[in-house]
Amino acid sequence: MAIGILNAGLSGLNAAQMGLATTGHNISNVSTPGFNRQQVVQTTQIAVATGAGFVGQGTQVSTVRRLYSDFLDHQVLASQADSSRLSTYYSQIQQIDNMLGDSSSGLAPVLQGFFSALQTAANNPADSTSRQVVLNAGDSLAAGFNSLDQSLARMGDAINSQLKASIASINSYVQQIAQLNQKIVVAQSGANRQPANDLLDQRDALIADLNKEVKVTVLAQDDGASSIFVGNGQGLVLGSTSFALNTVNSPTDSGRIQIGYSSPGGAIPLPESGFQGGNLGGLLAFRSETLDSTRNMLGRVALTLADTFNQQHQLGQDINGALGGKFFNIGGPQIAASLKNTGSAVIAGALSNSAALTTSDYKLGFDGTVYTLTRLSDGNQQTFATLPQTVDGVALALTSGAAAAGDEFLIRPTVAGAGSISVAITDAAKLALAAPIRTTSGAANIGSGQISAGVVNGPPPANTNLRQSVTLTFTSAGTFDVSGTGTGIPAASMAYVPGKDISYNGWTVQISGTPVTGDVFSIVQNTVGVADNRNVLLLAGLQTANSVGGTMSYQSAYGNLVGNIGNKTHELDITSTAQAALVAQTTAARESFSGVNLDEEAAQLMRYQQAYQASAKVMAMANKLFDSILQLG
Structure with missing residues (x-):
């Protein structure tokens, strides 16, 4: 009997000792990231049957349990992936918001300054100083567009660098997780399938860090390993095997990094839409949803301003009497053939109608029979049997070679607009501030007829007969003859309607009042x-x-861009803050269940200490009983 008491005490002593060791382990790791509190699980040993009943044989430690909630952990992972994406997106878009919204260094001040300079020149068009101010203001405006575009382009380069860094971190994490999977499987299979708690904690911490970089799906395996999937189901970790992501250059844009999946046959580009969370997802979403569209919107404003201004400037006359030339230089659409193309086709594009431009990019594909042009912003498609074609203000033409089935081309009509604009004129005398025609009324006119100053009809180039003299002679109060050199000069008399447009040689005038027979009106070169x-x-x-x-002026279009960025930034500020609060709540819920509480552990120390001491007393008592029996002999 004394032996049974001794064994019971010894089992209690061993259990208390393991409890003390586990509690100490918890206390030591109170600040260890990812550590889950551990707990000794005790069960009774099999009792011995006696004539008086079953007599207990003490206790045993069945396992050391990790206090872990799969539900709470998955909640933290899901909220953290979204929080990382929103936080990254917000930090990136803030840079654009600050850049565009700056009232002193943004585009709005130089745009207003340019048109203010034109108003000043209108008050004194012959003044050389006023003319030079217009050129200087034009240079400042072009430099403003250039600077913003360069900043946006640098952000694109920075995104490429950050994507590479993120992919490097992801690959490092998946390698470590795969190695831990192997250790966990070996450890648990060799210890009566007892959980390798500390290794499991290390793996969970790595999965949490990986999840901050890219949203992952975790599937537990029966052998203790965890499989990790990303995107649309690509496996990053399968047991002890890891698979790397990599970065590849876009086949149609060498300056753009895409995410690829390593395979025996080479890197396979993955759709960006598959990465919805984490730092990686935030970077990709910012680039596709905000950065690309911002460059395109800014480029459309620059192209439209330059094109419409050039058209009107070319309809004017400079101080030397020559017709105006282009005021601004602008670039054309960017068109890149895919590196995978097998044909020899060279596609060129030109701006045909700036008012019809959108802010979208386009993909032109050839299936061997027809071309399909897809507007990437909304998926709208048009098919053509041949080129050239004009779509959304861009004229597309096949300049050489021939396309093969499967060939693709990326068309970006506006992306280079802001970066390519510059002032074409260096001599202020060549500013076409005057009209190339003037109208006169005959000195002998006696009627009340009045002729307008006249306007030149657009778009350029101007009619070659624009400045040929044309005379309107009234043959009665209701008719007039047209004489002179030019286009469409009628042979017969024309009916007079007060205020009605009279157009020849690329100009339009109106006559009002009541001219009488013999009244003469002339349209001549403005000398x-x-x-x-x-x-x-x-x-x-x-x-x-x-x-x-x-639908918009230059300034309202730019203001609309600034407003959209501001609204999106504000939205992300609110949502990222709310998501961070959700992460804090879910993390707190997990920590309340799995985290180490020093007060609780201190109480556990005292409990196990007392249990240890009590078990030692039992053993001491058993020893005295055994000694007493020996003394009887």
């Missing part, structure tokens, strides 16, 4: 137009014209 401000007034009027997309 005394040094102080003429008619064209500069039209140029200045472009400031408020709805030129961008046919």
